[in-house]
Amino acid sequence: MTSDSPPEPYSSDPASPSNADLKRWRQYLADERAEAATYRYLAERREGEERDILLALAEAEGRHEEHWRTLLGDDAGRPTRASFRNRMLGLLARRFGSVFVLALAQRAEARSPYAQDPNATSAMAADEQIHEEVIRGLATRGRTRLSGNFRAAVFGANDGLVSNLALIMGIGATGVSSTFILISGLAGLLSGALSMGAGEYVSVRSQRELLEASQPTQITLSAAKSLDIDANELVLVYRARGMTKEAAEHRAAERMGLFSCDCDPSFSLNPEADNEGKRDEHESVGTGLGAAASSFCFFASGAVVPVLPYLFGLTGTTAVTLSCILVGLALLMTGAVVGLLSGASPLKRALRQLAIGLGAAGATYLLGMIFGTTAL
Missing domain, CATH: 1.20.1260 (Ferritin)
Incomplete structure (x- = not known):
C-alpha cells in the first residue's frame, strides 16, 4: 500500500x-x-x-x-x-x-x-x-519470458541511437555538407542493423547449441539395466552432474530398479522438474531468428532518430542540436524501461543511459573537430 x-x-x-x-x-x-x-x-x-x-x-x-x-x-x-x-x-x-x-x-x-x-x-x-x-x-x-528477445531489442535500439548519433556528429564536425551527413547516416543505419541482426542470430544460436550440448541425455534409462551393480558407473554420471555421493548412489539405485523411496524428496527422481528447467533455460535465451529480427528492427528504429532532422531538410547547428535532443529523449525512455523491468529506479537507469549515450557521441564529435576535413 x-x-x-x-x-x-x-x-x-x-x-x-x-x-x-x-x-x-x-x-x-x-x-x-x-x-x-x-x-x-x-x-x-x-x-x-x-x-x-x-x-x-x-x-x-x-x-x-x-x-x-x-x-x-x-x-x-x-x-x-x-x-x-x-x-x-x-x-x-x-x-x-x-x-x-x-x-x-x-x-x-x-x-x-x-x-x-x-x-x-x-x-x-x-x-x-x-x-x-x-x-x-x-x-x-x-x-524470464521476455529476457531473450527483449535483451536484443533494448541493446539494438540503444546501439542504433548512440552509434548513428556518434557517426553523424563525428562526420558533421568535419564540415562536410548536410547531404553527405544524411547519406552517411542512412548507410550507418542499414549496415549497423544488418550487422546487429546477423551478430545476434549467431550469438543466440550458439548459446542455444551450448545449452543443448550441456543437457543430460536419457541414455541412463536404457543402459542402467546392463550395468554391473557392484561397479555401478551410473553413480559417476550423477556425481558429474553435481550431486553428492549419497544422492548419486540413491538416484542410481532408483534408475536400476533396486528400490523406490520417497524418504528424501531431493534424492527422488523428478523428470518433470528436469524438463521444466530445460524449457526455462531455452526460453530465457530466446530464438535465433526472433532475436535477430528484434535486433535488426530496433537498431534501425534507434538509428533513424538522429537522422530525422536531416531527412526534413534541417542543416548545421540546428540539425545537430535537434538530433541530440531526440536521441536524449529516446535514451531516457529505453533506460526507464530497463529500470522498470529490473525493479530498479527508472530515473537512475534513464540518466545513466543518457550520460553514456551522449558522452560517446560527444567524444566522437570532438574527434571529428580535431581531424577536420583533411581526414576525409
Missing part, C-alpha cells in the same frame, strides 16, 4: 483520532481498494497458479481495507480518491496486464508506510513486505 502524500504526525490512540489521522486512514482505505482492484484486473488476464496468487493478494488487501474501515467507523464519510500512483496502476492493469505493471506494483509494495504507522498492525506491515516478494516472483516469470 502506498500514498503519494507526505506523512503527517501519527496518533497512537485510535479511540480519539485527530483530523490528520482520519484523513490518512481514508487515504489508506482508498489505496487498499485500488490495489485490490489492480490485482483482480491482473488476475483476469492470467490463468492457473498465477491467477490464484493474484486473487489471494486481492483478498489480503481486502483484509487491510476492512481494518481501516473499522477504525474509521462512522467517520469513513465520502470515499477518498486513491493516490495517483495506484490509479495509474489500475488503469495500466485494465489495459495491459503485462510484466511492466507487475514491476510497477513491486516497487509500490516496497513503499508501504505501515511499518512506521502505529495504527497499522504488525501483521499488515508483514503482509506488505511479503506482497513485495510475491509480486517480485510473478514479475520474474515475466522477465
Whole structure:
C-alpha cells in the first residue's frame, strides 16, 4: 500500500483520532481498494497458479481495507480518491496486464508506510513486505519470458541511437555538407542493423547449441539395466552432474530398479522438474531468428532518430542540436524501461543511459573537430 502524500504526525490512540489521522486512514482505505482492484484486473488476464496468487493478494488487501474501515467507523464519510500512483496502476492493469505493471506494483509494495504507522498492525506491515516478494516472483516469470528477445531489442535500439548519433556528429564536425551527413547516416543505419541482426542470430544460436550440448541425455534409462551393480558407473554420471555421493548412489539405485523411496524428496527422481528447467533455460535465451529480427528492427528504429532532422531538410547547428535532443529523449525512455523491468529506479537507469549515450557521441564529435576535413 502506498500514498503519494507526505506523512503527517501519527496518533497512537485510535479511540480519539485527530483530523490528520482520519484523513490518512481514508487515504489508506482508498489505496487498499485500488490495489485490490489492480490485482483482480491482473488476475483476469492470467490463468492457473498465477491467477490464484493474484486473487489471494486481492483478498489480503481486502483484509487491510476492512481494518481501516473499522477504525474509521462512522467517520469513513465520502470515499477518498486513491493516490495517483495506484490509479495509474489500475488503469495500466485494465489495459495491459503485462510484466511492466507487475514491476510497477513491486516497487509500490516496497513503499508501504505501515511499518512506521502505529495504527497499522504488525501483521499488515508483514503482509506488505511479503506482497513485495510475491509480486517480485510473478514479475520474474515475466522477465524470464521476455529476457531473450527483449535483451536484443533494448541493446539494438540503444546501439542504433548512440552509434548513428556518434557517426553523424563525428562526420558533421568535419564540415562536410548536410547531404553527405544524411547519406552517411542512412548507410550507418542499414549496415549497423544488418550487422546487429546477423551478430545476434549467431550469438543466440550458439548459446542455444551450448545449452543443448550441456543437457543430460536419457541414455541412463536404457543402459542402467546392463550395468554391473557392484561397479555401478551410473553413480559417476550423477556425481558429474553435481550431486553428492549419497544422492548419486540413491538416484542410481532408483534408475536400476533396486528400490523406490520417497524418504528424501531431493534424492527422488523428478523428470518433470528436469524438463521444466530445460524449457526455462531455452526460453530465457530466446530464438535465433526472433532475436535477430528484434535486433535488426530496433537498431534501425534507434538509428533513424538522429537522422530525422536531416531527412526534413534541417542543416548545421540546428540539425545537430535537434538530433541530440531526440536521441536524449529516446535514451531516457529505453533506460526507464530497463529500470522498470529490473525493479530498479527508472530515473537512475534513464540518466545513466543518457550520460553514456551522449558522452560517446560527444567524444566522437570532438574527434571529428580535431581531424577536420583533411581526414576525409
